[in-house]
Amino acid sequence: MTLLSVSDLSVQIDNKSLLNSVSFDVSVGDYLCILGQNGAGKSTLLKSLMGITPVSSGRITLEHRPFEAFNQKALARIISYVGQRPPAIDMIVSDFIRLGRYPHHDAFAVWSDTDQAAFDSAVALTGIEVFLDRHCTTLSGGEFQRVQIAAALCQQATLLLLDEPTSSLDPHHQAEVHALIRQLNQDHRITIIEVTHDLNHAVQHSQYILALKSGKTLWYGDSDALLTAPVLSQLYDHPFVTLTHPETNQLIALSSEK
Amino acid sequence: MKHAERNLSLIGFFTVLIVIIAPYLGLSNHLTPEVERQILFDIRLPRLLLAFIVGAGLSICGLVFQAMFHNPLATPFTLGVASGASLGAALSVFLGIGFSVFGFSSTPLFAFIGALITIRFVYGISTLNRGFSIHTLLLTGVAISFFFSSLILFIQYLNDMPDAYRLIRWLMGNLAIVGYKTIWPLLPFVLLTIAVVFYLSHELNLLTTGDDMALSRGVNVSKTRLILFFMTSLCIGAIVALCGPIGFVGMMVPHICRLLIGQNHRWLVPASCLFGGSFLIVCDTLARLIIAPAEIPVGVITTLLGGPFFLWLLIRTKTPIS
Numbered sequence: 411m412t413l414l415s416v417s418d419l420s421v422q423i424d425n426k427s428l429l430n431s432v433s434f435d436v437s438v439g440d441y442l443c444i445l446g447q448n449g450a451g452k453s454t455l456l457k458s459l460m461g462i463t464p465v466s467s468g469r470i471t472l473e474h475r476p477f478e479a480f481n482q483k484a485l486a487r488i489i490s491y492v493g494q495r496p497p498a499i500d501m502i503v504s505d506f507i508r509l510g511r512y513p514h515h516d517a518f519a520v521w522s523d524t525d526q527a528a529f530d531s532a533v534a535l536t537g538i539e540v541f542l543d544r545h546c547t548t549l550s551g552g553e554f555q556r557v558q559i560a561a562a563l564c565q566q567a568t569l570l571l572l573d574e575p576t577s578s579l580d581p582h583h584q585a586e587v588h589a590l591i592r593q594l595n596q597d598h599r600i601t602i603i604e605v606t607h608d609l610n611h612a613v614q615h616s617q618y619i620l621a622l623k624s625g626k627t628l629w630y631g632d633s634d635a636l637l638t639a640p641v642l643s644q645l646y647d648h649p650f651v652t653l654t655h656p657e658t659n660q661l662i663a664l665s666s667e668k
Numbered sequence: 669m670k671h672a673e674r675n676l677s678l679i680g681f682f683t684v685l686i687v688i689i690a691p692y693l694g695l696s697n698h699l700t701p702e703v704e705r706q707i708l709f710d711i712r713l714p715r716l717l718l719a720f721i722v723g724a725g726l727s728i729c730g731l732v733f734q735a736m737f738h739n740p741l742a743t744p745f746t747l748g749v750a751s752g753a754s755l756g757a758a759l760s761v762f763l764g765i766g767f768s769v770f771g772f773s774s775t776p777l778f779a780f781i782g783a784l785i786t787i788r789f790v791y792g793i794s795t796l797n798r799g800f801s802i803h804t805l806l807l808t809g810v811a812i813s814f815f816f817s818s819l820i821l822f823i824q825y826l827n828d829m830p831d832a833y834r835l836i837r838w839l840m841g842n843l844a845i846v847g848y849k850t851i852w853p854l855l856p857f858v859l860l861t862i863a864v865v866f867y868l869s870h871e872l873n874l875l876t877t878g879d880d881m882a883l884s885r886g887v888n889v890s891k892t893r894l895i896l897f898f899m900t901s902l903c904i905g906a907i908v909a910l911c912g913p914i915g916f917v918g919m920m921v922p923h924i925c926r927l928l929i930g931q932n933h934r935w936l937v938p939a940s941c942l943f944g945g946s947f948l949i950v951c952d953t954l955a956r957l958i959i960a961p962a963e964i965p966v967g968v969i970t971t972l973l974g975g976p977f978f979l980w981l982l983i984r985t986k987t988p989i990s
Contacts, residue, residue: 462883486886497738497878501931509874513886517867565885 413438419468421454428454430625441595441602443612446622452605456571460491486513490562491571499546503557510564532563552583572604610662621645637661672935675928683946690953714848719952720945725858725907727944728865729900730918735872744904744918747809749783751816753908756782758823761835776909783905841914841967843952861903869933914967916974
């Protein structure tokens with residue numbers, strides 16, 4: 411079942427074209443990775459899906475309804491977003507995660523059992539029970555990333571947008587967050603759109619890849635096919651060699667020195 | 669949560685205590701019961717009510733501005749509304765306009781018109797470049813404040829001595845009123861602002877986490893900000909028009925409340941109202957008593973407390989304030 415359908419999406423800011431006629435579809439339970447150079451329009455794409463950056467032209471449908479039919483609150487019941495570089499958050503972790511229930515509340519709602527259940531499951535899934543009472547500013551990068559994902563999960567949206575969720579983490583914590591994202595996708599059927607610079611992670615773990623270059627679609631297809639596609643070197647304007655991983659026998663890409 | 673509830677009830681308790689005790693302080697003991705009654709009900713009580721309303725209003729507006737601008741040093745006067753009102757008041761004093769409309773003298777009317785023009789102007793500038801930018805808004809407000817302050821200095825220079833003195837007194841902020849007629853026009857502004865801010869307290873919680881985060885949780889950021897900007901600006905305009913710019917209350921009170929209550933605006937809104945109201949009653953009582961039988965304008969007291977508080981805040985936060 412198609413969850414999100416994007417056709418001919420363009421975004422312009424101050425006469426500068428950030429996205430140019432991008433189209434793709436996402437079905438329920440899909441895992442899509444977006445690749446591309448810095449400034450290719452990856453973050454802009456996620457932000458326009460979350461209603462943060464206004465769309466200049468094109469059509470987005472969400473659950474078969476036009477995007478314009480959703481107000482921000484209704485949108486947040488379906489889509490949640492974890493951005494890059496959030497500001498320092500002056501809050502206790504548990505209070506911050508509770509804010510995820512906002513789209514399900516009106517101004518005078520009281521904390522219900524449903525809210526508590528969503529909170530508990532978000533906390534359990536991300537394994538952050540131990541730092542619920544800590545202050546957000548005291549968390550390490552990896553811990554805060556899990557807290558951010560927990561807050562987004564507490565929102566109980568079906569589509570999770572992640573903007574480089576592991577880019578500032580060490581390999582161990584990267585693997586930890588990647589495992590969490592896979593678990594959410596596979597066990598809980600949460601649809602994922604992830605912006606990443608980790609080519610091999612995208613190829614191995616996601617089902618589809620959308621590669622952007624200068625705001626346009628360079629390549630869009632099944633993840634497995636990217637490494638053998640002729641466009642690979644164009645993606646980052648950089649040559650890659652592919653080889654087989656000695657343990658998993660999967661094809662991996664290696665940046666090749668010029 | 670428990671902690672917040674307990675401290676809020678403590679603030680409520682002290683508020684009641686202050687409201688009961690303050691009017692009796694400084695009553696001389698050789699008054700006839702009738703004169704005493706008259707002082708209490710015609711002078712002290714209206715003044716106490718006014719102090720409470722003004723203190724609550726300024727604190728709520730300060731709370732909103734600090735959350736909206738992600739800046740702990742924002743005050744209700746940051747956006748230049750108070751300077752606009754002061755310029756209006758300065759003009760009315762300078763031009764010597766002495767008429768009154770519906771029982772209001774010209775100074776508050778001019779001040780309120782000055783505030784309204786400033787609000788429109790600041791809003792106009794901040795929306796010139798697409799959208800309603802929070803940074804442009806802040807910088808526009810600061811620029812306007814400086815510009816209006818220099819215009820006021822210019823007017824001061826041209827004023828003759830008595831007018832200059834009147835204006836200086838007005839700029840110090842004052843709560844000395846007789847009777848209730850100053851309170852009625854102010855009440856709807858402050859009550860409506862408190863109600864709206866309370867209604868939007870979840871949105872305020874999310875605004876403090878940044879625009880992108882608030883949007884991704886479903887807050888209509890630009891609409892919320894627009895409502896809060898106009899509501900608080902009108903409230904500040906009305907307060908400054910009637911009482912002059914009483915400084916620092918709106919900056920200090922939200923901070924103290926955050927220390928006592930935490931970050932949840934659902935609790936911070938009532939706490940700031942009660943604390944701000946009773947804080948200004950205490951300051952005004954001090955203003956009456958320190959050099960009794962003469963009085964100090966209450967703005968002098970709050971500003972005296974404000975400077976050291978500001979420094980304490982800077983030292984306490986340790987990390988540079990962005």
